[in-house]
Amino acid sequence: MKTNNTEGCGLCNATWGEYWREIDGDNMYFCCNICADIFETMVDKVKESTGWKKIDYVELNGNYSSGRECEARNGEDSFKYYFRTYSNGKFITFEKR
């Protein structure tokens, strides 16, 4: 799965740390296990909301404090959403936009 964070962590784009996790069959790079947890939960929530079996691409904008405005794509389909978490990765909000 591709994201707009091309330089670093799949969630926050930071280039510190090195943590790999398989998401949907792709080995993805994260700065830490918390970012990986958040990303993995986010993918589950998108699939749950859309009924999609796979996600091709996610665009993430924002940060930990104000939350992230996102758009996921699956082929021609697109799903816009917003989420915020605690610093331990627990979700506070996930909503369709």
Place this chain on the structure above:
Amino acid sequence: MRCPTCLIHIDGGYHEISEHIFSMQEKTDADHITWINRYVSRNRTTEDEFEKLVKQVFETDDLKTWIIRKFIGKFFSKNPHYFLLKMQRPDRWTLLGYAYEHHHFLKQWVKSCSMIIANTDFEEIHHYEIDNIISEWHGEEGRFPAHHELLLKMGKSYGATLEDIYNTEPLEPTIHAVKTWDYICRNFSFVEGMAAMHSLELIANRKMKDYGASVGYFDPVILKDGSVTKETVDFLREGYEADVSHSEAALDLIEKYAARLNLVQEVQAVFFRSIEEFDNYLNARIERGVMIENEQH
């Protein structure tokens, strides 16, 4: 020196402290990486470059202003904390969440103040903390109610019962934060304890906008427009007026004693950890409000 994340004491200077943080980053420790991402940089550097950046984060000859600036950066920037956004025009759920979680915050507050007293012989610190305990927790018969009492009245004005507020376990982020503040005040110097607690009073300081905050704690219009209960107005107004003197007098004391006891970096480290806990705690107020609204409470 002290690590701003795990709070361990480290012998040496910026070289040793940055070496510790850098090595934790190499081990992919999430908490240390979070601190680096939030307060240093999101871009990896060499270890030498990292040491320079860490030094830049801490170095100051004006601790009070440093604390205020960092606090504004964290909570009052152009993307203010979500709780502050909610507080501009608060709904009943946000205010109820506030009442339920803040009750536990204040219970710890008075214990923290007492531990600060117990950890020093400086009488001006004793006087400061006693005064704070009276205004936050005890009140003065016939003169003014305690902040805690006003909080409970605000909760009651939106239908909460005292019994329910007392019997509701705080949410996990509140428990975590309260335990951290307890640990800091119990085990570290009084000046670090003061930094952990009293810097947080800046949240309700109405001068934050003068210091560069993008929003205030709430829009003062709500004190007059009838959108919140009278009890809420009483609660917010009290904090609005009282916390200016509290938080700034405390910062002056922190600055004075941190310099005298050579604990400036330690105070800064504890401050970093405290605002991270406070960030999560403010989110817990929102989460509690949502739970009450959805009748999951």
